[in-house]
Amino acid sequence: MTLPANDAFTLGLPHDSSRPSYSLTLRSSSPKLPFVTSTKVSHTPPSPAKVPPAARRPSRGGRSTSPDLRRRVGHRSDPDSSNTNDTASKAKAPPNPSNKLVPVEPIDWEIPRKALHSSIGFFTLYLYLSHGSPRPVVNALGLSLAVIVPADVLRLNFPRFERLYERVLGFLMRESEKNSPNGVIWYMLGVIFVLTVYPLDIAVVSILILSWVDTAASTIGRLYGPRTSRLPRSIWGIPVPFASRKSVAGFLAGSLTGTCIIIGFWGWVAPLGNTDPSWSWPGELSHTFGSYIVPGANAKIRGMIELGLLGVASGLISGVAEALDLGSLDDNLTLPIISGGCIWTLFKLVERWF
Numbered sequence: 001m002t003l004p005a006n007d008a009f010t011l012g013l014p015h016d017s018s019r020p021s022y023s024l025t026l027r028s029s030s031p032k033l034p035f036v037t038s039t040k041v042s043h044t045p046p047s048p049a050k051v052p053p054a055a056r057r058p059s060r061g062g063r064s065t066s067p068d069l070r071r072r073v074g075h076r077s078d079p080d081s082s083n084t085n086d087t088a089s090k091a092k093a094p095p096n097p098s099n100k101l102v103p104v105e106p107i108d109w110e111i112p113r114k115a116l117h118s119s120i121g122f123f124t125l126y127l128y129l130s131h132g133s134p135r136p137v138v139n140a141l142g143l144s145l146a147v148i149v150p151a152d153v154l155r156l157n158f159p160r161f162e163r164l165y166e167r168v169l170g171f172l173m174r175e176s177e178k179n180s181p182n183g184v185i186w187y188m189l190g191v192i193f194v195l196t197v198y199p200l201d202i203a204v205v206s207i208l209i210l211s212w213v214d215t216a217a218s219t220i221g222r223l224y225g226p227r228t229s230r231l232p233r234s235i236w237g238i239p240v241p242f243a244s245r246k247s248v249a250g251f252l253a254g255s256l257t258g259t260c261i262i263i264g265f266w267g268w269v270a271p272l273g274n275t276d277p278s279w280s281w282p283g284e285l286s287h288t289f290g291s292y293i294v295p296g297a298n299a300k301i302r303g304m305i306e307l308g309l310l311g312v313a314s315g316l317i318s319g320v321a322e323a324l325d326l327g328s329l330d331d332n333l334t335l336p337i338i339s340g341g342c343i344w345t346l347f348k349l350v351e352r353w354f
Helices: 067-074 081-091 111-129 134-157 159-172 175-179 183-197 200-227 248-272 303-323 331-353
Strands: 291-294 299-302
Touching: 111 159, 111 200, 111 248, 134 159, 134 183, 183 200, 183 331, 200 248, 200 303, 200 331, 248 303, 303 331
Parallel strands: none
Antiparallel strands: 291 299
């Protein structure tokens, strides 16, 4: 079906190909009512005139259909709410570009735990100076583990026993240990290992490192760690599995404490202990003016300078051992074993080179 050609409101549609095409343009006296012509006219629909939000009238019920007006009405009580988000975003601190430790919660000093941890070192020194045998200590620790391990299994599997256990001994536990084996188990296993495998003096030093180096590194690290950098992930391009939470402050404190332990023990404590070869390295530690002989290593280290160098090297060993992260292995187990083994190896190297 075709429309009449003389319809003034057609869009110039083709009606009869035999008739000549023409176009007719009509102009309206009103600029707002343009007539459509028979000529194809391409035009963009006029955009609605922008009306200020204050000039728009709300619809029935006092609600505006305009999103802008809705936003204005929703924040009518806070004239500066439009700038709140911008101000808050600008106030957000940028991510810390430096490698600094930032404390996010109050420091838990773990005073009861640290006090018990450190007291083991004094008890060990007492046993060594009293010429006691390590065998009764190993037996007593073994019997203690026979009680502690089953109790820990019950704690991890029975909520009622867990509540009772934590009510009595919870003040000695870390939050991370409440869903994992108790750290005292690894502590005892480490002590049993060094007393069984290492010579007595090396074993005693390993226990002192476990008792005092770990406490010093933890305490100083919590106090000054946020002001220092974390330990690097590699040294001279060699990857080192340092724990991500360890700081330079804690590492220095642990190394300095280890140095003092080594110098103090082999400089003054070991000569007072049992010199029988069955209780120490083969041979005995004798002290003469300007000369020290390390037991079992048969290596002469001249004077206080040599003893100081030995102490610094062993202190660095203990600091590194304390800062290592060996996955699921507890540091109460790895610290005495690694530090004692490395110090024993160091003495063997000194024996061979000197």
